[in-house]
Amino acid sequence: xxxxxxxxxxxxxxxxxxxxxxxxxxxxxxxxxxxxxxxxxxxxxxxxxxxxxxxxxxxxxxxxxxxxxxxxxxxxxxxxxxxxxxxxxxxxxxxxxxxxxxxxxxxxxxxxxxxxxxxxxxxxxxxxxxxxxxxxxxxxxxxxxxxxxxxxxxxxxxxxxxxxxxxxxxxxxxxxxxxxxxxxxxxxxxxxxxxxxxxxxxxxxxxxxxxxxxxxxxxxxxxxxxxxxxxxxxxxxxxxxxxxxxxxx
Ligand code: FES
Numbered sequence: 001x002x003x004x005x006x007x008x009x010x011x012x013x014x015x016x017x018x019x020x021x022x023x024x025x026x027x028x029x030x031x032x033x034x035x036x037x038x039x040x041x042x043x044x045x046x047x048x049x050x051x052x053x054x055x056x057x058x059x060x061x062x063x064x065x066x067x068x069x070x071x072x073x074x075x076x077x078x079x080x081x082x083x084x085x086x087x088x089x090x091x092x093x094x095x096x097x098x099x100x101x102x103x104x105x106x107x108x109x110x111x112x113x114x115x116x117x118x119x120x121x122x123x124x125x126x127x128x129x130x131x132x133x134x135x136x137x138x139x140x141x142x143x144x145x146x147x148x149x150x151x152x153x154x155x156x157x158x159x160x161x162x163x164x165x166x167x168x169x170x171x172x173x174x175x176x177x178x179x180x181x182x183x184x185x186x187x188x189x190x191x192x193x194x195x196x197x198x199x200x201x202x203x204x205x206x207x208x209x210x211x212x213x214x215x216x217x218x219x220x221x222x223x224x225x226x227x228x229x230x231x232x233x234x235x236x237x238x239x240x241x242x243x244x245x246x247x248x249x
Pocket of ligand 1: 089127179180182183184185186
């Protein structure tokens with residue numbers, strides 16, 4: 001009986017998520033064009049295995065040839081799991097993908113309600129553990145953004161510089177950091193267990209920072225999702241020679 005456009009947000013959510021899932025899956029299986037100069041696509045970072053510059057070297061000879069292998073497939077489960085179990089995303093994709101319910105005060109196409117206290121959705125509680133991994137990824141991506149400021153000359157000596165790609169990568173880590181540090185689980189970890197947090201100044205200050213980001217969690221969820229995909233596209237197109245990365249200095 002709702003007469004307003006309640007279906008617009010779930011539809012946009014469905015389209016946005018679907019586009020990201022299709023693109024990121026395609027990019028993760030490519031296994032090439034993920035590095036350009038000092039730029040490394042966030043889908044492939046940290047590059048644990050797969051090339052001479054990877055942390056543990058090239059793909060090992062014993063790796064089964066029938067199994068798909070790229071550096072992205074080794075690591076993407078962690079940020080993917082973090083997003084999939086995020087409190088905001090759960091609310092969004094329950095509505096958009098399986099109409100549970102599609103919007104407030106709109107009927108759903110089922111009678112029973114199982115909630116998140118039973119299998120399989122009870123597994124969403126693993127989110128707090130994905131948070132620990134996501135925090136490590138922020139450190140790694142910060143390192144990548146710093147590396148993106150050092151360009152090798154013809155003789156291999158590296159010089160400080162800023163390119164458009166550097167800015168793209170710095171914005172990427174800022175947005176991902178704003179999303180991760182606004183996580184509900186982190187907010188609980190920092191101050192949620194404390195009765196009188198105002199009596200602990202350092203903890204209170206950190207709690208207020210996380211709460212500020214948490215209030216915009218949906219915004220940063222979308223901005224960081226879009227920008228992480230854009231960063232991969234930027235590095236990919238530069239590596240393919242389609243785009244020319246401009247050096248600002
Ligand atoms: Fe969204 Fe933790 S609740 S990232």
